[in-house]
Amino acid sequence: MNFKEGKCPKCLGILQVPDNIEEIICMYCGSKLPASEVIKEESHSQTKVDEEQIPLNYEKSLDEAFEKLPKLLLDLENPLQAFKKDQYESYFRNLYDTNEDMLHNVWQTIYYADDKTDIIGRLAKEFVSQASQVVDSIPKKGAKEQKLMDFNLSLAVYVVPLILEYKNKAMEELADKILEEWKAKFPKTNVGKSDFENIFKGFRKKLCYITTAVCETLGKGDDCYELTLLRHYRDHFLLNQPDGEEVISEYYNIAPTIVKRINKLSNAKEVYQSVWDNYLNPCVKLIEDNKNMECKDVYYKMVRDLQKEYCYE
Incomplete structure (x- = not known):
């Protein structure tokens, strides 16, 4: 041939x-x-022009990559709004289509770099630096923490999956480096790495990480009464509370890490039993008694206690 x-x-x-x-x-x-x-054949003169333009075009691509990649995070507003089973896929696809040229440019910038590792590191540092500047510019502690939580959620469910959706080894290395730099800058955060497919599959389980892990450990099915009741409570009561989105956003950020760390323990079953006894079963009883506000207090306490135990190193 x-x-x-x-x-x-x-x-x-x-x-x-x-x-x-x-x-x-x-x-x-x-x-x-x-x-x-x-x-397609090119004339000698055209090839020469292209070769002469490569350094200029590369520098332009490099500048655009450093400028536009951070905007993928900074321009996202209210990340929880579209993070729902019936909206996430279309929102993500539209977001990818909008940013595909930018992602392609980032890939080109890495591919044609003399030192790919250096460019990946610099892109990641600039990405995190710009996010950090936004967080640091907010004077009030509560608003600052909320912005960081929004960034964490956006990074976990949109930005990293968008970079991974390009399906290229160099882009995956970039995603890994961004998460590494993010952890270094914001050490109390634990943003996980996941792609679109795994996140979207999670919606079929309603992304109820901790309650699902507990119920599975106790031999209850994914569609058991308790899980169904707790999910309905979350979606139809908790989400409509003034601070409901904030708590659920934080939950989505930390829950996978909590489950992962509990699963590594030799006494994981006992830990999940304790979560059931102290938090989830009382929540079920309170919901059954129509004591939704009391259930909210128990739910919030569960999130805070588990975060303190398993997310802070």
């Missing part, structure tokens, strides 16, 4: 194209392209 050298018109990656195919998938960016576009 004979091959011709070509160049992807989207990412400029060099490709070897078999001479008997009509379409090819770029091994670098995944684009499906007509073979004729990839191996």
